[in-house]
Amino acid sequence: MESTGIACCARGAILPNLTSQQYHPTALASPRAGSTSFISPKSLKASSLFGESLRIAPRSSYKSSKAPKSSSLVTKCEIGDSLEEFLTKSTTDKGLISLMISMGEALRTIAFKVRTASCGGTACVNSFGDEQLAVDLLANKLLFEALQYSHVCKYACSEEVPELQDMGGPADGGFSVAFDPLDGSSIVDTNFTVGTIFGVWPGDKLTGVTGADQVAAAMGIFGPRTTYVLALKDIPGTHEFLLLDEGKWQHVKDTTSIGEGKMFSPGNLRATTDNPEYAKLIDYYVREKYTLRYTGGMVPDVNQIIVKEKGIFTNVASPSAKAKLRLLFEVAPLGFLIEKAGGFSSDGERSVLDKVIKNLDERTQVAYGSKNEIIRFEETLYGSSRLKVAQPVGAAA
Numbered sequence: 001m002e003s004t005g006i007a008c009c010a011r012g013a014i015l016p017n018l019t020s021q022q023y024h025p026t027a028l029a030s031p032r033a034g035s036t037s038f039i040s041p042k043s044l045k046a047s048s049l050f051g052e053s054l055r056i057a058p059r060s061s062y063k064s065s066k067a068p069k070s071s072s073l074v075t076k077c078e079i080g081d082s083l084e085e086f087l088t089k090s091t092t093d094k095g096l097i098s099l100m101i102s103m104g105e106a107l108r109t110i111a112f113k114v115r116t117a118s119c120g121g122t123a124c125v126n127s128f129g130d131e132q133l134a135v136d137l138l139a140n141k142l143l144f145e146a147l148q149y150s151h152v153c154k155y156a157c158s159e160e161v162p163e164l165q166d167m168g169g170p171a172d173g174g175f176s177v178a179f180d181p182l183d184g185s186s187i188v189d190t191n192f193t194v195g196t197i198f199g200v201w202p203g204d205k206l207t208g209v210t211g212a213d214q215v216a217a218a219m220g221i222f223g224p225r226t227t228y229v230l231a232l233k234d235i236p237g238t239h240e241f242l243l244l245d246e247g248k249w250q251h252v253k254d255t256t257s258i259g260e261g262k263m264f265s266p267g268n269l270r271a272t273t274d275n276p277e278y279a280k281l282i283d284y285y286v287r288e289k290y291t292l293r294y295t296g297g298m299v300p301d302v303n304q305i306i307v308k309e310k311g312i313f314t315n316v317a318s319p320s321a322k323a324k325l326r327l328l329f330e331v332a333p334l335g336f337l338i339e340k341a342g343g344f345s346s347d348g349e350r351s352v353l354d355k356v357i358k359n360l361d362e363r364t365q366v367a368y369g370s371k372n373e374i375i376r377f378e379e380t381l382y383g384s385s386r387l388k389v390a391q392p393v394g395a396a397a
């Protein structure tokens, strides 16, 4: 990243990077790139929730300097756009815009409910109207409500309610949505990052379709920062939106390629006890001194590949440790996000986007990562890879 004096995500600079000399509790560095001057506390605006907050840099200071992309639609999108601006520039489908905005509203509320949940015993709970609900059930309700409110969703179903629910929207020109309301709900108490996953299919079918048929997919990520990471069929890239203090989603990063880099996230590691090929793959990562980055939450573990633009996530099955991840609610939407970001996915033999979803509860093993990582994954597990390369990359040797 260029040295601008601003610590932030790519080109979406909003947070000043203070040195200890510059830091003073009542003064903050100017958000202007390259500036070390101070702005007075008077110029900070009050946050709606938590008192004083950082002022947002003027729009002109966070315009993208990136080279134009191939799609004529995406060339008009700029880092710093609001979610609404971005969607309007990215697609002419007003129904899809409405759906993605409605889901963004739900994600914002879920983020707040997760952040303020009480955890104890077996669950983390928060209020929903007059009820106290476990946060995953609460997220589930909020998402169904958002889909009904969008007026463009025909059917929805969730990991919590794995049956088609009629949302009242049209089948023709409308969408069907599958979602995991709060992936990682069992690690909310530990304060690890958790998230919502959803995939959007055109029309009224969520079975007999493939992940490649999705028109959009997204994750809401509830960690130190709250982000909405989405991809649309019509435009390249996977796009990250940051939830600002004032409640708006702002476009802060896009990912269009996943390169090589030694970072691994090994799920279902217990399968290495009776899957020698998976054990061989894990040995390779350790021998080659890969960095372990694993939380046990699929959303942050996959999101880091998109944000860091490198790495490999694996969740491999064995006779005694069966595949647990759901193709419809988790694996296909995340596969869409990874592949739109320039990465690859695999169930061992093919892209997870090419798997026909035969039933709502179908499970699969999966890997997401860079091209060479997926080649290594397929070669090590099954002896060959459909992704041809000139040089062998494998742990299989």
Ligand SMILES: O=C(COP(=O)(O)O)[C@@H](O)[C@H](O)[C@H](O)[C@H](O)COP(=O)(O)O
Residues within 6 Å of the ligand: 182, 183, 184, 185, 186, 187, 266, 267, 268, 269, 270, 296, 297, 298, 299, 301, 315
């Ligand atoms: O399904 C998940 C979390 O379940 P829950 O907390 O009930 O919402 C996923 O996040 C995966 O379980 C996770 O990514 C991971 O692959 C699990 O593998 P392991 O760490 O070996 O249990």
